[in-house]
Structure formats: C-alpha cells, structure tokens
Amino acid sequence: MLSNIRIVLVQTYHPGNIGASARAMKTMGLTDLVLVNPRRFPDPEAMRLAAGAEDLVERARVVGSLAEAVADCVQVVGASARLRSLPLPHFDEPDAMARKLVEHAASDPVALVFGRERFGLTNDEIRLCSHQVSIPANPDYGILNLSQAVQVLAYEVFTAWRRRPHSDYRPTLPAEQRPPTREQLNHFHDHLERVMQVSGFLTQPHAHTASQLQTLFARAQPSRKELSLLRGLLASLESYLPEGER
Structure with a gap:
C-alpha cells in the first residue's frame, strides 16, 4: 500500500x-x-x-x-x-x-x-x-x-x-468502481470542452465555464464507470452535430 x-x-x-x-x-x-x-x-x-x-x-x-x-x-x-x-x-x-x-x-x-x-x-x-x-x-x-x-x-x-x-480489510474494488486517473479525467474534460464549443454552448471566449465545470466534477468525484457513461453521453451528442463540426 x-x-x-x-x-x-x-x-x-x-x-x-x-x-x-x-x-x-x-x-x-x-x-x-x-x-x-x-x-x-x-x-x-x-x-x-x-x-x-x-x-x-x-x-x-x-x-x-x-x-x-x-x-x-x-x-x-x-x-x-x-x-x-x-x-x-x-x-x-x-x-x-x-x-x-x-x-x-x-x-x-x-x-x-x-x-x-x-x-x-x-x-x-x-x-x-x-x-x-x-x-x-x-x-x-x-x-x-x-x-x-x-x-x-x-x-x-x-x-x-x-x-x-x-x-x-476490503476486497479490491472492481476497476469500474475505482476513481479515474488524472489522464482519464483530462481526456473527459477535453472531450466536454470540444462538444461545448462545436455545439455553440460556449459563446463567450473569456468565460470561465470550462474551469467551473472542472471544479464541479472535482467535487463530484465520479467513478471510472460514471466517467465512461458521461463520455458515452458526449459521443451521442456529437453524433447529432453536422459532419464537419464533430
């Protein structure tokens, strides 16, 4: 340990x-x-x-x-x-x-x-x-x-x-229940920011929306399985965007 x-x-x-x-x-x-x-x-x-x-x-x-x-x-x-x-x-x-x-x-x-x-x-x-x-x-x-x-x-x-x-003593948690690594979280935040930009949600270049959402997810502390679910949601939303904006 x-x-x-x-x-x-x-x-x-x-x-x-x-x-x-x-x-x-x-x-x-x-x-x-x-x-x-x-x-x-x-x-x-x-x-x-x-x-x-x-x-x-x-x-x-x-x-x-x-x-x-x-x-x-x-x-x-x-x-x-x-x-x-x-x-x-x-x-x-x-x-x-x-x-x-x-x-x-x-x-x-x-x-x-x-x-x-x-x-x-x-x-x-x-x-x-x-x-x-x-x-x-x-x-x-x-x-x-x-x-x-x-x-x-x-x-x-x-x-x-x-x-x-x-x-x-507790048995080792299954991988999907463990906290995500920083690398996995960084990929998620990059994915989230990309979807927010191409969808038109981020319209003010100097807004602190992305940082505020990072803080929100830091407090929420999602598991790897929950983070995977969120990535799937983002991928689904991306499928509805115009081909050239994905």
Missing part, C-alpha cells in the same frame, strides 16, 4: 531539499519520489542531506511536467499554505487527508504534491490536483521548510496506514 503513495516535488530550487525530503520519506516507509524540473539534479548536496536515504534519491524519477508525474494517479493532493482561487475540495486536517489517501492507495497510485520553496504551487498546478491540504501552524509564523512539510504529511500518511485495523 505505501508503495502506491508518491511524493512529487515541483521545481525544487535547493538540491539539499530533495535529499532531506527523501530522508523524511524513508523514515515513514515511502519510496516513490518524482521530481518535476528540479533546478539542479543530480547534485552532491542532495545525496549528502539524504543521510541514509540515498537509494531513494538515486531511484527518483525526473519528469518534465506535473501532469506527467500524476497521470496514473486516482487522487492527487496539493500541499498549499493558503487556499487558491480554485475551490477544490480541501482537507482542513492532515490526518483526514491521510486516511482518504491510504484508502485509495490500497488499489491505485496516489500522490502528494509539494511546490517550490519560495511560492509553492501555481493555480495551474493546483488545477491538476483533486484536493488541497494545509498544515495547521502558528498564524504568526506558519512557514515550514519543504522537507519539513514532507515529513509532517508523510508522518500522517504512515500513521493512517499503521492504524488501519485488520478487520477493516
């Missing part, structure tokens, strides 16, 4: 924070580290601060975008010190987030995403997440170092996994 829980670091500036984050992960049994466009990597400083977790640093995958890092994940939680303008579902308490993340990780990959040291995740990156989480801290000084934030949330995840009672 813990092997299905991925830590994603986006554009890390200091390579030492990569090593320190790997150390934080290893103490909590997490092994899947993905780096999105790190400023310097590989780097001796990352290995030095890993302090026993060098194997995680060596195995870390480097990718070109956050979308690529989380494409196969069914739940993606963005760690943010403050709420952004996009009203994604938000976990007020990290332990509630951890319990839900562990539940999904029983059968599918999930991810915890951490942004840049100086300004965190952008709104576009938050849009690639399904949920947000913040770490409660002193309102007068709530600044955590990147690796500290990884340690806190990794601890919550490990605790949720450790406290999961044996009697709470």
Whole structure:
C-alpha cells in the first residue's frame, strides 16, 4: 500500500531539499519520489542531506511536467499554505487527508504534491490536483521548510496506514468502481470542452465555464464507470452535430 503513495516535488530550487525530503520519506516507509524540473539534479548536496536515504534519491524519477508525474494517479493532493482561487475540495486536517489517501492507495497510485520553496504551487498546478491540504501552524509564523512539510504529511500518511485495523480489510474494488486517473479525467474534460464549443454552448471566449465545470466534477468525484457513461453521453451528442463540426 505505501508503495502506491508518491511524493512529487515541483521545481525544487535547493538540491539539499530533495535529499532531506527523501530522508523524511524513508523514515515513514515511502519510496516513490518524482521530481518535476528540479533546478539542479543530480547534485552532491542532495545525496549528502539524504543521510541514509540515498537509494531513494538515486531511484527518483525526473519528469518534465506535473501532469506527467500524476497521470496514473486516482487522487492527487496539493500541499498549499493558503487556499487558491480554485475551490477544490480541501482537507482542513492532515490526518483526514491521510486516511482518504491510504484508502485509495490500497488499489491505485496516489500522490502528494509539494511546490517550490519560495511560492509553492501555481493555480495551474493546483488545477491538476483533486484536493488541497494545509498544515495547521502558528498564524504568526506558519512557514515550514519543504522537507519539513514532507515529513509532517508523510508522518500522517504512515500513521493512517499503521492504524488501519485488520478487520477493516476490503476486497479490491472492481476497476469500474475505482476513481479515474488524472489522464482519464483530462481526456473527459477535453472531450466536454470540444462538444461545448462545436455545439455553440460556449459563446463567450473569456468565460470561465470550462474551469467551473472542472471544479464541479472535482467535487463530484465520479467513478471510472460514471466517467465512461458521461463520455458515452458526449459521443451521442456529437453524433447529432453536422459532419464537419464533430
């Protein structure tokens, strides 16, 4: 289960924070580290601060975008010190987030995403997440170092996994009942926007209709079967459009 829980670091500036984050992960049994466009990597400083977790640093995958890092994940939680303008579902308490993340990780990959040291995740990156989480801290000084934030949330995840009672075992859900991956959701939203445009539903080029609908479906959290049903509905509607507009 813990092997299905991925830590994603986006554009890390200091390579030492990569090593320190790997150390934080290893103490909590997490092994899947993905780096999105790190400023310097590989780097001796990352290995030095890993302090026993060098194997995680060596195995870390480097990718070109956050979308690529989380494409196969069914739940993606963005760690943010403050709420952004996009009203994604938000976990007020990290332990509630951890319990839900562990539940999904029983059968599918999930991810915890951490942004840049100086300004965190952008709104576009938050849009690639399904949920947000913040770490409660002193309102007068709530600044955590990147690796500290990884340690806190990794601890919550490990605790949720450790406290999961044996009697709470559930058989693996059938594929159609599982949450869709981010890639499947992206295909659905592309399909929806295409149908809205060619049908004439989107008439104002600067309207935020597509973003509002993305937020709606993020709250609804449809299963793979439900998403397939929606794709079928869109395909049926497309069949009634003029041949050149499909």
